């Protein structure tokens with residue numbers, strides 16, 4: 249098939265040739281993928297972005313034959329020839345072009361290649377540093393190419409769907425002022441304003457809200473966001489968000505917009521129909537039932553509240569927890585294969601998360617006593633009602649957690665995650681997955697949380713989130729208990745998007761900022777631009793941002809977002825390809841009036857401070 253990639257140097261794309269092209273004269277161009285000599289013929293696979301096709305060179309034309317003989321791996325060549333069917337028995341059903349071969353009439357070397365630092369096949373074991381240093385080679389691998397193609401497709405589908413819904417794609421500045429998303433800013437010195445700095449945006453948040461004040465009504469951007477966070481294995485200093493904001497909306501309108509493009513993405517990129525609208529779970533319910541604000545709901549496993557079973561218990565530890573207003577939560581899993589040493593390991597895991605311990609009870613047949621280090625403290629009635637409440641079957645284990653409501657369930661949330669994770673316990677308890685893709689919105693997050701170190705309230709997600717209208721009086725009376733219009737979109741246990749309905753009235757926004765400890769001057773200095781916009785007739789508005797890198801990684805089954813970013817940074821925030829970050833010339837620093845004051849180099853240091 250001729251290709252949209254046809255140019256003066258080629259008529260067809262390698263990977264698209266099929267038996268239908270038999271007899272066609274083609275001009276191809278690409279990379280020598282692999283070469284084999286067989287019984288007086290040369291064979292090589294020629295590769296371009298679309299895939300591979302086998303080229304056969306016979307000795308009939310001495311010049312072409314000798315050119316083929318000199319080809320090395322990753323040489324770039326132009327091949328003219330005729331498409332023919334491969335002889336019977338030599339077809340390769342694994343290759344889309346496996347029925348055909350191109351019989352070369354001429355071969356032109358367009359460029360040679362040095363010996364490769366690593367094999368380009370999918371399985372070769374190469375360090376990340378080397379892969380990133382030679383990213384141009386790494387990206388030639390089919391998997392990486394397909395990751396970038398998927399990324400492109402997703403972006404196109406999102407753009408098309410958002411356009412169809414009346415969104416305008418508008419760019420916001422990269423050189424800007426700090427926007428608080430809770431991370432450290434990257435700073436850029438402003439040469440023309442000595443001593444002053446731009447910040448790279450942690451998100452386009454303030455500008456997108458200002459665009460709503462400006463009457464744009466629906467904005468989106470595939471926006472780069474920069475967050476200078478401490479090293480974590482899968483963090484990137486810059487990431488891409490599908491960022492959107494809408495005017496005159498309620499929560500469900502924003503959700504519907506996201507659902508529409510997600511549905512189209514799954515259909516067109518994965519061939520999967522995902523049902524919409526996505527389920528919505530109240531934050532409170534989500535924490536109680538799953539012990540997490542981003543539970544993986546492909547599995548049913550649920551935490552249950554057992555407090556009332558133990559309301560009058562003589563067992564001191566449980567009794568005291570209940571009396572002090574706490575809850576007793578339970579999680580029941582199939583425990584036939586779970587040994588005491590597994591339980592010890594789980595106990596340690598929870599202790600590492602701050603739990604005091606992990607009480608448990610293993611159920612047996614109807615007439616048998618359950619096995620448990622604590623069951624002796626329970627009354628027969630308690631055991632009976634417990635058994636009924638958890639619907640226990642022989643061999644199942646109920647694990648307990650006690651404490652303040654969310655804390656108790658959060659420990660079991662850790663256990664739940666273990667039980668459905670990719671680990672030994674998960675294999676033992678053998679839960680069945682109900683579906684492949686599980687989307688849900690978690691809605692009505694608390695507006696504020698207490699920051700014990702700084703002794704002030706802080707935002708749980710975003711300082712511009714609006715409280716529910718009915719919760720407004722609590723700003724004065726009970727700030728820690730305000731339900732907000734903040735929502736997250738969770739896919740298979742991963743927080744994929746986050747957003748909210750915003751404060752569109754300046755006075756409410758000011759009040760919340762004051763609660764978070766911002767003085768009037770600080771509010772002006774940090775948020776003045778937004779506050780002013782809100783005070784000149786900003787419409788009600790809300791939006792969301794969805795992590796594009798994360799989405800592509802999930803779609804492509806990649807563990808790390810580095811696999812779906814063309815030029816990612818290492819976990820240390822460096823780029824082995826460009827060697828960024830790098831020193832600058834003294835003169836550049838002088839122009840910026842910057843003097844370095846570096847800490848002394850550590851003896852084992854690589855030269856970087």
Ligand code: ASP
Nearest residue numbers: 451453746747791792793
């Ligand atoms: N600005 C938020 C973020 O980047 C998302 C949003 O609320 O729209 O996480």
